[in-house]
Amino acid sequence: MVRAWTVRGGEQGQREQYALDKGLVIAGWEEVGDLTGCESIDDLGTILARAYSDEPARTVENWKHQLWRFIAMQIDDLVVMPRKFRRVVAIGRLTGPYEYHSDAAPGFRHVRPAEWIRTDVERAAIGGDLRDSMGAFLTVSELSRRNAAQRVQALAETGADPGYDGGVEPPADSDALERDVTEEGTRQLTARDLMSLWGWQRRTAETVDFVDRALAERGMRVDPHFTEVQLDGLVTVSPQTPAVAEQDTKGTTAGGPDTSASGTSADADTDADLSWRIGSLPIADKVVTVSAQAPLGDALLLMVEGDFSQLPVVNQYNVLRGVITWESIAQAQLAERKDTVGEAMDPHPPRTAQTREELFSRIGDIQHRGFLLIVDEENAVRGILTASDLSHQLRLRVEPFTLLEEVERRLRRATGHLTDEDLPDHVRKRSRAGNLSLGQYPFVVADNACWKKLGWPFGQHDMANRLKAVADYRNRLAHWDIDAPDQEAEALVVTRKLLKLLKVVDRDPTP
Template sequence: MVRAWTVRGGQLGEREEQALDEGVAIAGWEEVGDLSGCESIAKLGEQLAQAYPGEAPGTVDNWKHQLWRFITMETGDLIVMPRKYLPLVAIGRLTGDYEYRGEEAPGFRHVRKVEWLRTQVERAAIGGDLRDSMGAFLTVSELSRRDAAHRVAVLAETGADPGYKGGIEPPAEPEALERDVQEAGTRQLTARDLIGLWGWQRRTGEVIDFVDQELAGRGLRVTPHFTEVQLDGLVTVSALESSGTTEVTQATSVSDALRMLTHNASEDLGRHWRIGSLPFVRDVVTVGHDEPLTRAITRMVEGDFSQLPVVNDHNVLRGVITWESIARAQLGRRSDTIAAALDPHPHTAQEQEELFVRIGDIQRHGFLIVTDGDNVVLGILTASDLTGQLRLRVEPFILLGEAERRLRRLTDHFTADELPTGSRVREARAKGKRLTLGQYPEVLKDDACWAKLGWPYEQDNMVQRVRIVKEYRNELAHWDVDAPEEKTEGLAATKQLLNLLKLIDHDPLP
């Protein structure tokens, strides 16, 4: 069975040209000698440890797995070399066994012969999931999931990615994630499945910090960060340490990684909210640069769009058409082409950007086109979309605040002596403190207090309603990155409670 591997050409791309010119794949690690005698991964690890005595055991372990992949890849396997400073990848087929070329310069001595089949595959022609797995920080990793080997073969033949529409089975536990990364170099899964490895279902600030620390403690990193995509968006997990001494100046320790990856609880919680956190429109209607302007106008009218991204054959953004740019072209009596009405500098954003930093741009310009690092169009976020999403996120807090205000007003007449004996609520009232939402069930379940309230409702039912709303409030208080409207039961319970309270609590007349 043919497999596919990524073999990078150096931190600065220094090995790429020689690899293409000589028909080879080249690994780094200039300090380690001939690996031909390494019959096991353990033996290879021993040789690495001798060559790099100052490196941490975790770093050496990471390197030995990469070099073991390199020397054991089978003839006929496919090799992918992403170009460092070009939007291209080269794809070839492995034709020879491992060789050690001692006469070459350090960092260029570990080689495998390759027949390069296609050296200028545009990165934009490759599906985002496959591009992400190719973009791991490792020198050598396997492209093993989502039909990767077949897709690489088609790319080598046609220059186009057939894509993958199926699902992806997540690892069963954090230890399985570690093993997958160790064996292949990377592991893709959804953000939902990633946090689910530790039993979480939603991305609160607490969960984000916890998962970050767990990943760093296991020597793992995730790209893009799992807060930068929607819950069902894909992320790629790889080893934390960069690989090879030609690739980095110094390996990153786990303690350093923890400082880099974890968030201080006192920092702005808005940093967890990213463009990618919002469910922006991904099925974007676009138009080609060479198409007639009438086609763009027709699509804008049909879809009631204010703008259309203009793209090339690989969905790379080339500009935008708006009603304003169309009017300017027609008033200027320019030709009726998209090129004549094109705004070549549209306002764009990437999923990892902080949402609140870009709100002003959305307000001013009406939209942001969401692109990836290769300027491929992923979606569009309009002011209307943003308004709707912010409403969904703000509404629960408004409703909760209103319900708590009315509960407070309905119970403010109780003195400390009238509240349940020995309770927290009596102690709080005696100190002149206001009751919290979590304390109202204590008041309502007390028979004497309930009788004094005289509400025309069932006591147990109201106590249960307030408890449900209290739990809902507690969940939201942890700054859930994911939309609160997904907690439909809690939101509905809050609305129902508020409606009941409004019937017995009337705002004073002006």
């Protein structure tokens, strides 16, 4: 079965053109000599440990697996080489076994013969999941999931990615995750599945810190960070260690990560905190767009039918080229430019955002325009966040706090006739009547003497259980997270029902 691999052309893209010109796939590790007789990954590990004796054991282990992949790739396998300073990738097919070119320049000696089928496949044409799985921080990694090999084959033949709509089977546990990352170079899974490997379900500060530490202890990193996507959004886990040993301009070994896949530095600050990120909110991913070459009438039809004030204008790969608005259409008609969408585009660049951006920094744009276009690293339109979406999400997050506040207010009034002496001993030691916390009311209601004095027309144990459930809900909300509305829908219903019961025993004053 044909497999697909990513092999980069050097930390600074120094091997790319030579590889394309000579019909080769090239790896670095110039301190290592001819590996033709290397028969196992363990033999390779011994050679690397001797050649790079000053490097940490974890780094050498990572390099061992990368270089073994390079040697073990089969003839006819597909290879993807992202271009460092261009928004394209080259795709080729291996035509020969591993070779060592001793007369080549250092860093150019470990090679595999290849036929380069396409050298300019636009990265925007590749689905975001497949782009991410190309291993932004590794020189050699396998593309093995979500029909990756078939999709690379389609890209080689047509320049377009057919995509994949299915789910991702998560690793069985954290050990399996580490094993997959070691053997393949990267591992994709959802943010929800990543947290669940350590028994977490909600993205609280404790969860984020724990998972980040657990990944770091195993020498792994996650990109994008699992707080920057929706719970069921994909993240990619890869090794933290340097991608490959390269020579810098002074001739010393430099172990910096290869960032050619994403065009971003591996050292970039991911701001892994609990700020609301645009990507953590539900975003409409079915965005109505129009081509610049389309007749202007097509845009008018879409705008009238959808009651849109603007339409994104995109190319064949959904890359944003501009927007068309009613104002820009009117200006184009006044200037007698009214044939195509491109002639009627707004001359000003559209406001866009990426999923990792902090939400509150862009609220002004949403208020001003009514929506914000969401684009990826290639400027392809991936979604839209509207003012209506934002108001709904704010309501989901604010409503629990307002309900809980009213519950506490009514409880204080409904129990206001209780004195300190009425309270159970263990409650009285901590609080005074009229100043009880929500977590203490279940004990008050469960006390027979208090319950008799309250005189509420409900079942005592049922009411105590309801109060405890709502108090527990409040305690969970106190540990702020970005997913509570989705995770606590049932608890919110319980709170609403409790409030309805409290309104029976705590009637509002008659005006």
